[in-house]
Amino acid sequence: MTVEARFDELIHAPTRLSIVSLLTATEWAEFKFLRDQVGLTDSALSKQLTTLEEAGYVEIRKSFIGKRPRTSVRLSAHGQQAFAGHVAALQEIVARSGLAVMPSAQT
């Protein structure tokens, strides 16, 4: 599978970047988990998720655990591609800059 390097404004925005990158690592993630990880209010997260859903980047699953509603989210295939493409675009930028790219950054 070839990933086309494509800068994605929607994914680039800091909060959505964290949401999407969290999702790449978590399969189905729960609303509260995301909310706490990215540090947004319910309303703000809800809106971002709607935005991502409208772009076709995430799937939102509403299930009931016992009697309580539970919203879970995961990246769609399309979202994964967009993220991969965006990362590739960033890497091209970095590559142009001549900065060395390490496979994994240790702090």
Place this chain on the structure above:
Amino acid sequence: MTVEARFDELIHAPTRLSIVSLLTATEWAEFKFLRDQVGLTDSALSKQLTTLEEAGYVEIRKSFIGKRPRTSVRLSAHGQQAFAGHVAALQEIVARSGLAVMPSAQT
């Protein structure tokens, strides 16, 4: 030299990201060159450069070539560090996502 991974909102914004990454590759760059590369109007670029200068990320040199003024810009050491730190932060995000990082992406 250890680079601290540090997400930088100022550098992250798309236009400034292109400006800064261009600067990492060019030493002194001229105003018109930057303007054409990033596709901004004079005024918009001027403002971004002022912003970057106020953050201490770039140095602005105003010289005269013959009788005509010429504005050139380059990344300061501080700006280089900030960029490197931001890139490291992005790489950490990508690393968390489990995406493979290629040293250079060919299209």
Place this chain on the structure above:
DNA sequence: CTGCATACTTTCCTGGCAGGCAAGTACATG
């Protein structure tokens, strides 16, 4: 039946920032 809690969603409003246009500045040239 009423009230309160859970789990979001939607509406309303504010604030910041980006970019374009147009005018301003400074200097040289015709």
Place this chain on the structure above:
DNA sequence: CATGTACTTGCCTGCCAGGAAAGTATGCAG
């Protein structure tokens, strides 16, 4: 004196993000 170059600054518009608060739907407690 008018015009051109090379920006800079001011003004204005538009977008979008995020918080607060109200709305929706459902369950449970009393």
